[in-house]
Amino acid sequence: xxxxxxxxxxxxxxxxxxxxxxxxxxKGHSHVYWYRQLPEEGxxxxxxxxxxxxxxxxxxxxxxxxxxxxxxxxxxxxxxQVVRGDSAAYFCAGRTNAAETQYFGPGTRLLVL
Amino acid sequence: xNQVEQSPQSLIILEGKxxxxxxxxxxxxxxxxxxxxxxTGRGPVSLTIMTFSENTKSNGRYTATLDADTKQxxxxxxxxxxxxxxxxxxxxxxxxxxxxxxxxxGTRLTVIP
Numbered sequence: 712x713x714x715x716x717x718x719x720x721x722x723x724x725x726x727x728x729x730x731x732x733x734x735x736x737x738k739g740h741s742h743v744y745w746y747r748q749l750p751e752e753g754x755x756x757x758x759x760x761x762x763x764x765x766x767x768x769x770x771x772x773x774x775x776x777x778x779x780x781x782x783x784x785x786x787x788x789x790x791x792q793v794v795r796g797d798s799a800a801y802f803c804a805g806r807t808n809a810a811e812t813q814y815f816g817p818g819t820r821l822l823v824l
Numbered sequence: 825x826n827q828v829e830q831s832p833q834s835l836i837i838l839e840g841k842x843x844x845x846x847x848x849x850x851x852x853x854x855x856x857x858x859x860x861x862x863x864t865g866r867g868p869v870s871l872t873i874m875t876f877s878e879n880t881k882s883n884g885r886y887t888a889t890l891d892a893d894t895k896q897x898x899x900x901x902x903x904x905x906x907x908x909x910x911x912x913x914x915x916x917x918x919x920x921x922x923x924x925x926x927x928x929x930g931t932r933l934t935v936i937p
Binding site: 715744746752753754755756802804811812813814815816817818820 | 855856858860865866867868869870873913917925927928929930
């Protein structure tokens with residue numbers, strides 16, 4: 712997963728605050744996926760974006776969660792009014808137009824107190 | 825329903841021993857199958873990718889097999905090392921759908937000295 716950057720690596724928020732998670736995929740990777748992983752569980756798909764467009768957001772809660780991947784800059788996963796159940800590791804992955812292999816970032820671990 | 829199931833859920837082996845991890849899937853139409861290794865606190869890293877026509881693929885001490893008829897795959901690790909301790913995730917890709925990856929919950933492998 713070298714090259715895919717996520718920040719912050721760890722984020723602590725109190726209930727009701729906002730969390731902003733950033734993902735910079737590798738150069739040339741215009742497709743970005745966000746996943747959530749709870750302790751001892753597998754990765755769960757949240758949203759799939761391709762530069763400036765949301766392709767599939769079927770795995771993302773309708774309320775409080777939003778994602779974007781602007782023409783310039785990183786992809787942002789935003790969680791408003793966080794609750795304890797939002798505590799998890801959030802991974803992003805990127806890929807090119809031509810290939811299916813996704814390259815994962817190191818993840819952001821969100822802890823909601 | 826598209827599903828990926830892995831077994832065992834966890835496994836402990838002695839350093840130097842071999843082990844085999846299993847993956848059964850019901851994803852259709854099938855495109856390819858990947859095994860990822862996820863170290864604790866890190867993002868998943870791709871080990872192998874296999875298409876419908878491939879039965880076996882090796883990557884160093886890792887050998888993956890695929891039986892497309894029975895929809896089963898295995899990952900064999902030979903001469904295990906302490907650094908093999910990680911979660912191994914089976915990911916199956918479907919040919920259709922914007923988000924077409926289906927993740928198993930992983931096998932947690934611990935190699936002890």
